[in-house]
Amino acid sequence: xxxxxxxxxxxxxxxxxxxxxxxxxxxxxxxxxxxxxxxxxxxxxxxxxxxxxxxxxxxxxxxxxxxxxxxxxxxxxxxxxxxxxxxxxxxxxxxxxxxxxxxxxxxxxxxxxxxxxxxxxxxxxxxxxxxxxxxxxxxxxxxxxxxxxxxxxxxxxxxxxxxxxxxxxxxxxxxxxxxxxxxxxxxxxxxxxxxxxxxxxxxxxxxxxxxxxxxxxxxxxxxxxxxxxxxxxxxxxxxxxxxxxxxxxxxxxxxxxxxxxxxxxxxxxxxxxxxxxxxxxxxxxxxxxxxxxxxxxxxxxxxxxxxxxxxxxxxxxxxxxxxxxxxxxxxxxxxxxxxxxxxxxxxxxxxxxxxxxxxxxxxxxxxxxxxxxxxxxxxxxxxxxxxxxxxxxxxxxxxxxxxxxxxxxxxxxxxxxxxxxxxxxxxxxxxxxxxxxxxxxxxxxxxxxxxxxxxxxxxxxxxxxxxxx
Amino acid sequence: xxxxxxxxxxxxxxxxxxxxxxxxxxxxxxxxxxxxxxxxxxxxxxxxxxxxxxxxxxxxxxxxxxxxxxxxxxxxxxxxxxxxxxxxxxxxxxxxxxxxxxxxxxxxxxxxxxxxxxxxxxxxxxxxxxxxxxxxxxxxxxxxxxxxxxxxxxxxxxxxxxxxxxxxxxxxxxxxxxxxxxxxxxxxxxxxxxxxxxxxxxxxxxxxxxxxxxxxxxxxxxxxxxxxxxxxxxxxxxxxxxxxxxxxxxxxxxxxxxx
Numbered sequence: 001x002x003x004x005x006x007x008x009x010x011x012x013x014x015x016x017x018x019x020x021x022x023x024x025x026x027x028x029x030x031x032x033x034x035x036x037x038x039x040x041x042x043x044x045x046x047x048x049x050x051x052x053x054x055x056x057x058x059x060x061x062x063x064x065x066x067x068x069x070x071x072x073x074x075x076x077x078x079x080x081x082x083x084x085x086x087x088x089x090x091x092x093x094x095x096x097x098x099x100x101x102x103x104x105x106x107x108x109x110x111x112x113x114x115x116x117x118x119x120x121x122x123x124x125x126x127x128x129x130x131x132x133x134x135x136x137x138x139x140x141x142x143x144x145x146x147x148x149x150x151x152x153x154x155x156x157x158x159x160x161x162x163x164x165x166x167x168x169x170x171x172x173x174x175x176x177x178x179x180x181x182x183x184x185x186x187x188x189x190x191x192x193x194x195x196x197x198x199x200x201x202x203x204x205x206x207x208x209x210x211x212x213x214x215x216x217x218x219x220x221x222x223x224x225x226x227x228x229x230x231x232x233x234x235x236x237x238x239x240x241x242x243x244x245x246x247x248x249x250x251x252x253x254x255x256x257x258x259x260x261x262x263x264x265x266x267x268x269x270x271x272x273x274x275x276x277x278x279x280x281x282x283x284x285x286x287x288x289x290x291x292x293x294x295x296x297x298x299x300x301x302x303x304x305x306x307x308x309x310x311x312x313x314x315x316x317x318x319x320x321x322x323x324x325x326x327x328x329x330x331x332x333x334x335x336x337x338x339x340x341x342x343x344x345x346x347x348x349x350x351x352x353x354x355x356x357x358x359x360x361x362x363x364x365x366x367x368x369x370x371x372x373x374x375x376x377x378x379x380x381x382x383x384x385x386x387x388x389x390x391x392x393x394x395x396x397x398x399x400x401x402x403x404x405x406x407x408x409x410x411x412x413x414x415x416x417x418x419x420x421x422x423x424x425x426x427x428x429x430x431x432x433x434x435x436x437x438x439x440x441x442x443x444x445x446x447x448x449x450x451x452x453x454x455x456x457x458x459x460x461x462x463x464x465x466x467x468x469x
Numbered sequence: 470x471x472x473x474x475x476x477x478x479x480x481x482x483x484x485x486x487x488x489x490x491x492x493x494x495x496x497x498x499x500x501x502x503x504x505x506x507x508x509x510x511x512x513x514x515x516x517x518x519x520x521x522x523x524x525x526x527x528x529x530x531x532x533x534x535x536x537x538x539x540x541x542x543x544x545x546x547x548x549x550x551x552x553x554x555x556x557x558x559x560x561x562x563x564x565x566x567x568x569x570x571x572x573x574x575x576x577x578x579x580x581x582x583x584x585x586x587x588x589x590x591x592x593x594x595x596x597x598x599x600x601x602x603x604x605x606x607x608x609x610x611x612x613x614x615x616x617x618x619x620x621x622x623x624x625x626x627x628x629x630x631x632x633x634x635x636x637x638x639x640x641x642x643x644x645x646x647x648x649x650x651x652x653x654x655x656x657x658x659x660x661x662x663x664x665x666x667x668x669x670x671x672x673x674x675x676x677x678x679x680x681x682x683x684x685x686x687x688x689x690x691x692x693x694x695x696x697x698x699x700x701x702x703x704x705x706x707x708x709x710x711x712x713x714x715x716x717x718x719x720x721x722x723x724x725x726x727x728x
Contacts, residue, residue, distance in 0.1 A: 009665075016671055321654040321672045322665075359665050361658030361672070362531060363621035381531060388533030397660075401529050405537030408492070409544055411521040422496055434704055444666035449673070449701035452497070459490050459499035463518055 001116045001147055003348050005332030008355035015326040024159045025324055028150075032318040035262030036369070042264060043254065053255050054373040056248050057309040061300065067209040067242045068291065074212030075289055078274030085292045088118030095120060095201065095234055096127045098288050102232045104129055104198040110216065110223040111135040112203030113151055113312065114236050114292060116334040117347070120201070131201075132193045134222035136186055143170045149328030151335060152260050152314045157327045190222070200226030200284070202270075204237035205256070205312070207289070210245045213273040214289055217256060217266045224270050233284035235272065239296050240308040252311060255371035260313040295347040303382050307342045309372040316366035316376060322359055331356060338366035338376040345383050354392055357383035396441065419461065422454040429453020486514040487552030489545070491562045492524040493693035501693070504721035505558040505594055512602045519548040527565040530573060531659050542573055546583050554601065555591045558717050560623020561692050563593040568626045593623055595632040595691060595716055607636060609722035611643040613686035615714075618676065618699065619652045620692035633691055633716045640719060648679040648688075657698040673702040680711060687712035689719055 004011070015021055040046045060067060072082045083098075085091035091114070099107065107129055115121065121131045133142040137154040141147065144166050148154030155163070160179060167185055168175040176182050202223055204214040214235040216223045227233050243249055257263045276283035299308055317323040317337025328336030332353070335343045341356040357380040366376045387393050407414045429435050434450040437443070445451055486509050490502035509516045526541030545566065549555045557563040567588050574584045598604045615637065623629035637645055656662070656672025676699055680688045688711060690696055700713035 012665070012668060016667055321656060321675075322668055325671045325675075326668060358661070359668065361621070361654050361656060361661050361669075363654035363658070364625045365621075365652075365654065368625060381533070384531070384533035385535050386533070388535075393533065397532070398534070401532055401534040401537055404524070405526075405529050405534065405540055408523040409540050411523060414523050418496055425496075432704075432709075434701075441663055444663040445701070447666050448670035448705060449666070449698070450704045452697050452700050452704075454497045455499060457499060459495040459502040460520060460522075462499050462503070464520065 001119065001334050003333050003344075003352060005344055005348065005353035005356055007332060008330050008353075008359065011330035011332070012326050012359075015330055020159050020162060021157050021327050024157050025327055028153075028156055028318060029324055032262060032315075036259065036315065036318070039258040039262040039264065042258075046255075046258075049251060049255055050371055050373055053252050053311075053371060054309065056243065056252065057311070057372050060243050060248075061240060061305070061308055063244075064239060064242065064300070067244060068207075068239060070209040071207050071212055071242055072291075074210065075214075075274070076212070078212050079277070080212060080274050080287045080289055083288060083290045085290055085294070088292070088294050091236060091290055091292045091294065092118050092120055092123040094290050095236065096124055096129070098232065098234055098286075099124065099127070099129050099199055102199065102286060104232060106130045106132070106193065106197045107199045107201055108132050108134050108193055108197040108222075108226050108230065109138075110200070110202040110218065110226040111138050111154070112201065112236055113334050114203055114238055114294070115201065116148065117294060118292075120236075129199075132190070132197070134190055134194070134220075134226060135218075136183065136220055136222075139186055139190065140166065143167075147329070148334075149336060150314060150317060151312055157329065194222075194225045194229055197230045199232040199234065200228075200230040201234045201236065202226050204235045204241055204289075206249050206252075207237055207242040207291070208244075208246055208249055208271075209242055211273055213246075213271050215249065215269065215271045217253070217269055219261070219263075219267040221268060224268050227270050227272050228282045228284070231284055232286045232288070233272065233275070234288045234290060236290045236292060238292050238294065240300075240310075252371075256311050256313050259315040259369065259371040299346045302346070304342060304346050304379050306374050307339065307346065307376075307379055309374055310339055310343075311372055313371055315369040315371065316374075319365045319369045321361060321363060321365070338380070339374070342374075342376060342379045342383065350383065350386055350390070351392055354387060357381075357387070415458075415460065418458050422456060422458055425454040426456035484514045485517060485551065485553045487517045487519065487549040487555045489522055489525070489549070489555055489557045489562065490518070491557060491559045491693065493697075494558060495522075497693060497697065498715065501558055501715045501717050504715070504717040505556070507721045508594075508598060508604075508607070508717060509556065509602075511608065512598070512604060514602070517549075517552055522548055525562045525565045526573075527562065527569075528659060530565065530569060535573070538573055539577070542570055543577070543580065546570075546574075546580060546587055549587065549590075550583075553590065554597065555587065556594055556597045557591065558594040558715065559692050560593050560620045560627050560629050561694060563591055564622035564626030566591045593627045593629050593632075593691070595636055596627060596629055598720075599632040599635055604636065605639075607639045607720045607722075609643075609718075609720045610641040611687070611719055613642070614644040614646045614684070615687045615689045615719070616646050616648045616680055616683045616685040617651060617716075618648070618655060618680070618688055618690040618695060620690055620695045621654050623691050624652055629691065633689070636720055637689065637716065643719070646683045646685050648683050648685075650675075650679055653679070655695045655698050657694040659694065662694075662698060669698070670702055673698055674706075677703050677706060677708070681708065685711065687714050687719075689714050689716050691716045
């Protein structure tokens with residue numbers, strides 16, 4: 001996906017002015033947030049599982065080198081071919097080479113965030129291969145020429161009515177308004193592609209080292225079709241996706257689906273171990289796994305390491321007051337919301353995503369719901385510190401903070417300045433005790449809010465007066 | 470290295486409580502500082518108010534200016550040494566001390582004991598009133614219904630949830646009516662509210678809707694940041710009826726102090 005995180009503020013303004021988005025995001029809040037509470041309550045030890053999941057993920061990240069080699073050994077023993085890609089470009093090239101070698105004309109694709117990172121679809125199409133997204137949300141995105149706004153619900157920013165209009169126009173069929181009818185229509189459009197595709201591309205929620213298995217968690221069945229119907233299956237996965245055992249996966253799943261969609265379990269869990277074996281009735285003839293670094297190793301060695309625990313559930317964005325109001329597009333890349341505010345600067349460069357770590361209230365609801373306990377506000381704060389050190393924040397902001405800190409560490413100066421300040425503030429407050437407009441950066445407050453005026457004297461002054469009697 | 474006197478329950482029955490009023494209370498709403506003072510003094514505490522106190526350092530800390538935050542944290546560390554407890558009418562500032570000072574001050578190894586000393590004695594006001602002073606009665610009186618907004622740091626860093634409600638339940642005439650999502654952020658976020666004022670105001674709209682739908686006479690809360698944000702947005706929306714009050718002023722009742 002094209003990196004547009006620099007346009008954050010402009011796109012926030014667009015989002016806030018979009019009534020369709022507002023309606024669509026209200027659904028997100030009521031479904032995902034309220035639903036998660038009940039789903040988590042099904043388990044009497046959710047917090048214990050969270051802590052254990054955190055430790056399992058940390059342990060896997062600690063032993064990535066060992067586990068990835070174990071995965072490669074076991075996957076290869078079952079007939080899979082494992083490829084290693086250092087950059088997104090390497091990954092695209094490898095996937096296209098696999099397609100060319102197998103004389104692939106059409107690819108069906110199940111959702112992959114890594115594919116979004118590297119613009120895989122566009123690259124394959126330029127290489128002469130037809131690509132069809134088969135996840136319903138991704139299909140809506142593809143048909144409207146849009147980009148995803150959520151990692152598990154890519155078209156969450158579209159209302160049902162917008163989708164009805166889109167399908168009517170693209171499919172040239174009578175307009176449907178019922179969700180199940182719309183879904184059926186999309187399915188009918190996609191079915192011929194499932195039947196004629198030569199290659200399926202999927203992501204991987206996890207790589208399982210002990211068995212050499214890749215696995216995906218889906219609700220729509222398109223993932224299962226992509227892994228079993230075409231004669232070639234390519235799974236692409238970041239290096240951080242590996243877990244030691246099936247047992248690890250099975251208990252982390254208890255967190256993943258509950259955190260993601262408030263489900264006890266998803267409709268499909270597809271485990272792929274090697275290509276079609278002798279005696280199997282279905283499955284691909286060739287199975288390739290492309291394991292991609294794409295900045296992960298750099299993050300692993302940095303202070304943002306904990307972000308690599310992410311299992312891509314989307315709970316942080318569902319619960320983020322900022323995301324809930326602006327949606328995913330302003331974040332300007334593959335990963336929106338709090339995790340995106342950490343991963344985008346980490347993968348795409350601090351200077352290319354200056355707003356992201358700052359555009360958060362630090363309410364820590366994301367940290368509270370994260371199933372693997374990523375301390376997202378702490379990581380955002382670290383990014384803020386690096387911005388400050390590298391003088392990437394505006395001069396006025398840095399000077400303002402320095403002046404505040406200097407005055408606040410010199411009590412006599414502070415007393416004199418604040419004594420004047422609160423009186424000026426009182427005088428510009430109207431008869432209603434409200435300041436309606438402020439100049440400069442402070443106008444950011446008063447554009448849509450009043451500022452209750454200070455009451456005119458500081459506590460310290462009044463307290464000193466009281467002490468004097 | 471300095472350590473404050475530890476109160477001996479028999480030899481020294483009076484608790485010596487340091488009141489950190491916070492910069493926002495000091496500058497914007499001194500009456501809240503006096504309300505906290507009254508509640509503590511009425512409960513028999515000896516209250517100390519260091520006159521040099523200013524800011525806990527959170528604005529710098531959350532804006533990436535670690536050096537500035539560190540300077541102010543070290544200043545706070547020195548200001549409450551002779552107290553048994555440090556009490557703060559803010560979840561945000563008490564959360565800064567209790568959950569972030571250890572990380573911030575980790576680079577000053579010689580301050581470690583002082584930091585441990587301070588965080589062990591730092592309390593958010595309502596938490597202190599309920600769990601240390603075990604307050605049975607409060608002087609406040611409020612005829613009407615109120616709804617309580619949980620501030621993010623108070624709730625998620627300090628575990629403040631039941632304490633203010635328990636205390637408000639003791640206020641004569643007061644009825645609590647919960648809003649739909651009291652734990653949802655109001656959109657303040659410190660400098661966020663100015664840098665991203667449009668998002669902040671939109672988030673606050675949801676809070677205002679939630680508050681107004683209860684029909685309460687007042688929204689009560691424990692942090693000045695949320696207070697200024699919610700009051701500012703309510704008034705801009707034309708709501709001049711719903712009062713926005715700090716929990717301390719509701720509990721303490723009219724104290725006669727100006728401001």
